[in-house]
Amino acid sequence: MGCAKGLLIFFNLLISINGLIILGVGVFLKVQKDVDTDDWNAQAIAFMIIGGTVFAISFLGCCGAIKKSKCMLYTFGSILIVIFILQTIIAIVLLRSKDKIIKHLNEEVFGQAIAENKESEVVKKIQTTLKCCGIDGPEDWVVVTDSCKYSEEEEEDDKHVEHTYKEGCGKIMEDLVTKYSNNAGAGVMVTAFMEVIGALLAFYVARKLAKANRNGHP
Template identity: 35%
Template sequence: MCCSGFLKIMMFVFNGGIFLAGAAILGLGVWVKVDSGSLLGFLDGVEDAPDALDQLVHVSYLLIGVGSVLLVMGFLGCCGAMRESRCMLLTFFSIVLIIFIIEVAGAIVLLVFQGLADQLLQGLEDEVRKGLQARYGDDNSMTPLWNSTMEEFHCCGYKNYSDFENSPYNTRYGTFPPTCCNENDNATAVCDLAHAERSDVPGCFHVLLKFIEDNVLIIAAVALGIAALEIAAMVVSMVLYKQIGSKA
């Protein structure tokens, strides 16, 4: 009886962790979805972008799906232990095993993508530059998106200010976006060529590369933590499943 009670407590602990992790992932997915000014957003406006990068735009749906499933699984595990339902425990074990396999595969893909991120992003340089020089300043969807991205991440163009040379904006005003100049160097609030040349504002794709690399490690660490909880929960659920069966 004591052992059974301990196992139930362990099920509540493990599934409580899974439930909280699911809530966190679901919240992150919702945030990414509603944050239209994030770096993921402007990938929609890049022509001929690699398929691997294009899929990043839809990462919010994956996060929302995984978070929702984890929420359900946490609830199912706790309910199965409380009611001592062998059917619910077996269902819990089976679904968690499937999710565990998917998460391991996803973590491997993320780690592999980290090594390919630099190569993929470098392959976008020509297309992005062409798009900026042809449309920035005239395109009512591209221009605000790039402005919000550059303001949020304190970056300029793909590599630097030169990406905006001969763009509609540069041709019309003879200047560059204000974010392409250092704040303390742009006292006149006009980012002309002289100010832009001596600025050290990084390109947005260098910032994006660092953003991806940093967050891939965080996501992989979270996934490994969730996987550890899931393994423990599967072991405990099977032990509890057998104990309930022996009672019957």
């Protein structure tokens, strides 16, 4: 049991680090203003809540192992299983909702702005940050917006010449959302695997403690 107890404490350390990683992923997703939708923000907040919870309960597992508390260990293991299920659901939702997010950005955010030929703050931010213009290119706009333009200094004449971004934002946004979603989903599944191992170890140590108590070896 001593080996299992040591492993449990070690895995709790890893789980606490994983909790911080999940929290960091949530914060990272939340601050991506170039992908600003309700679905995206809701999932980012869910990551932050779960990450903070995982980090907090990792101390419960450590205390349970050190104090040899069956109750704390069973509680810790049960909470980890619940969090594992929630994380898996969120990861699946995140991966499946990326098409919906891309559609929202193209049709509603950019579509409305292009129809009115008036860029919103979100569109302005996206075009400036991603260095792109329109959905498919500058030809989407009746009058090319200012955020589609940039200036470069000509070495010979020492003056600034204005240019227009040629690449559309549609493909760039699709690649960006896909990258963020896949990386976040993969990260969550790795941490979920660690949580399952931690939960199994917690249950194992708790059972060993219960057996030792029945045999008169507290």
